[in-house]
Amino acid sequence: MSTRTDAADGVSESCDVCDRDTSHSVSIELRTESGKAENAEFSREPYRISECMICGEETALRMNNA
Numbered sequence: 001m002s003t004r005t006d007a008a009d010g011v012s013e014s015c016d017v018c019d020r021d022t023s024h025s026v027s028i029e030l031r032t033e034s035g036k037a038e039n040a041e042f043s044r045e046p047y048r049i050s051e052c053m054i055c056g057e058e059t060a061l062r063m064n065n066a
Contacts, residue, residue, distance in 0.1 A: 013052075015057055016057070026049070027048075028063070033045055046062075047062055
């Protein structure tokens with residue numbers, strides 16, 4: 001389960017696949033990390049999702065690495 005919130009469109013970032021700076025769609029997504037149904041509501045973590053507008057490559061970065 002995940003919840004996605006659009007944060008910004010057209011942010012210029014480096015793309016490893018395109019090997020240059022390209023426009024990216026950037027959003028924040030809450031991802032459930034627990035596979036157990038009874039713990040799912042307590043295991044949601046925010047991720048920064050960046051998708052290249054040229055090739056579609058998507059990267060996810062966990063926001064709170066505590």
